[in-house]
Amino acid sequence: MHTLNKLLAAILLTTAAGCAFNPATNRPDLVLMSEEKEIKIGREMHEKLVASTPIYNDPILTAYVRHVGEKIAKASDRPDLTYHFTIIDSQDINAFALPGGYVYINRGLLTYLQSEAEMAAVLAHEVGHITARHAVRQKTAATGAGVASVLSVLVTGSGVVGDVANLWSTAAVKGYGRDMELEADRFGAQYMYNAGYDPQSMINVIALLKDQETFARRRARVEGKKQQTYHGVFSSHPRNDVRLREVVAAAGELPEDKKVTKVEYYREKTEGIVYGQNAQESEKNRFNHKSLGFSLLFPDGWEVENQRSAIVGKAPDNSATLTIRVAKRDGNQPADMALRGVYDVRSLEEDEALNQYRLEGHTGKLPVSGEDVPDRVAVLFYGSRQYILEGRVKEKPSKSEAETEYDNLFLTSIRSFRPLRKTDMVTPDIKRVKYVQANEKTTFSSLARHMEIGEYAEEQLRLLNGYYPRGEPKPGEWIKIVQ
Numbered sequence: 001m002h003t004l005n006k007l008l009a010a011i012l013l014t015t016a017a018g019c020a021f022n023p024a025t026n027r028p029d030l031v032l033m034s035e036e037k038e039i040k041i042g043r044e045m046h047e048k049l050v051a052s053t054p055i056y057n058d059p060i061l062t063a064y065v066r067h068v069g070e071k072i073a074k075a076s077d078r079p080d081l082t083y084h085f086t087i088i089d090s091q092d093i094n095a096f097a098l099p100g101g102y103v104y105i106n107r108g109l110l111t112y113l114q115s116e117a118e119m120a121a122v123l124a125h126e127v128g129h130i131t132a133r134h135a136v137r138q139k140t141a142a143t144g145a146g147v148a149s150v151l152s153v154l155v156t157g158s159g160v161v162g163d164v165a166n167l168w169s170t171a172a173v174k175g176y177g178r179d180m181e182l183e184a185d186r187f188g189a190q191y192m193y194n195a196g197y198d199p200q201s202m203i204n205v206i207a208l209l210k211d212q213e214t215f216a217r218r219r220a221r222v223e224g225k226k227q228q229t230y231h232g233v234f235s236s237h238p239r240n241d242v243r244l245r246e247v248v249a250a251a252g253e254l255p256e257d258k259k260v261t262k263v264e265y266y267r268e269k270t271e272g273i274v275y276g277q278n279a280q281e282s283e284k285n286r287f288n289h290k291s292l293g294f295s296l297l298f299p300d301g302w303e304v305e306n307q308r309s310a311i312v313g314k315a316p317d318n319s320a321t322l323t324i325r326v327a328k329r330d331g332n333q334p335a336d337m338a339l340r341g342v343y344d345v346r347s348l349e350e351d352e353a354l355n356q357y358r359l360e361g362h363t364g365k366l367p368v369s370g371e372d373v374p375d376r377v378a379v380l381f382y383g384s385r386q387y388i389l390e391g392r393v394k395e396k397p398s399k400s401e402a403e404t405e406y407d408n409l410f411l412t413s414i415r416s417f418r419p420l421r422k423t424d425m426v427t428p429d430i431k432r433v434k435y436v437q438a439n440e441k442t443t444f445s446s447l448a449r450h451m452e453i454g455e456y457a458e459e460q461l462r463l464l465n466g467y468y469p470r471g472e473p474k475p476g477e478w479i480k481i482v483q
Helices: 001-015 035-054 059-074 107-112 117-133 147-154 164-169 178-195 203-221 240-249 263-270 335-343 401-416 444-448 458-465
Strands: 021-024 027-030 083-088 095-098 102-106 286-289 295-297 303-306 311-314 318-327 350-358 358-363 376-383 385-393 433-437 480-482
Touching: 021 295, 035 095, 035 102, 059 083, 059 117, 059 178, 083 107, 083 303, 095 117, 095 178, 095 295, 102 117, 107 458, 117 178, 117 203, 117 263, 117 444, 178 203, 178 240, 178 401, 203 240, 203 458, 286 311, 295 401, 335 350, 335 376, 350 376, 350 401, 376 401, 385 401, 444 458
Parallel strands: 083 102
Antiparallel strands: 021 027, 095 102, 286 295, 303 311, 311 318, 318 385, 350 358, 358 376, 376 385, 433 480
């Protein structure tokens, strides 16, 4: 009887949803969502993302990415869809797509590519996810068609989407699984061929990403740390993936005189791209967020990381953290009420109102304690947003001078939060990628001695130029350096 009920439910679901024909997969899609709804959801997700994520501000490079992306899109199975291509200002090596035509590529990935054809390979893979409706197909047949339900379907291990932070855990960003990723490769390779790009460039991108994984694994082993798992574009492929080579070959082989590669043009457009973290500081350990327009002073010696869903400051010995998250402000709700609402508590301990730099807020300690409970919390209103700050001590000290010292550090940082000033951005210490020609004496080892990019400078230069783990540039060859 239970099986019969499930069958009847499936029949009813099929009748209600209807079967929309997917031009990319060449078969009907059983989904509860029209293309119009898919576009609407993508637009709303995009708006949430750009409101809380730094976007790379380079009009020339942005126009270039858009031009190549639109060229691929016009050669795809959904050419009439309006596509949007955005560069995320992040050093992470990744790219992803959201439903309805929204494609994102990280600045960090652009620095390691060697040609326009390789960039086209990345964008074509993401366009493939969109034309195949992977975000919609994955589980939406079992849910409603609202924004919250679609987001919750995409979120790994969660049925609730509270804010944009959860977006970074979605399948759209972390990957859809082996079969759908390979399907996106197949479509992407075909779109490259249709647009005149050599589909084999997709294999080149796999190789450079696998070099990154190899380096990360070796570095983690040397430093005795756990390697961070890579979830980004093409992550499901081994280095010599037979299935990938098959789908790339199936796309077709262009005549040599018809293949678009554009190494020199790509070099021209990416000259001066920011390398590494794009934090801009006007005083020691002051973190300035240009996109969101705020500034905050972290404790001396703390390392600050602009993560996907939050900004996190870490103590040198990793004993404490200060995290900043952003959310939409709830109307004219008072700051103390907003803070209690965030943590669902009736009261706060050692709390006080905040009035600083013409901003209102509130801070205090939660009445409960535990491993996952922050030690000091605060909310500050700035425009239509509210900024939530959490100070955490990893190994809880007893009631002592040590606990008081941590709390004082948190309060000092919280009280330093203010709107960004023009003077904050006057002398940014930013490293950029430059191109130079190698000569007979050029080696990556000799170049690394003049690069202030950390103790792995030689390895990073090799990765930037596609020479990892060995080999040297040939005389006259254009190579990337960092200045």
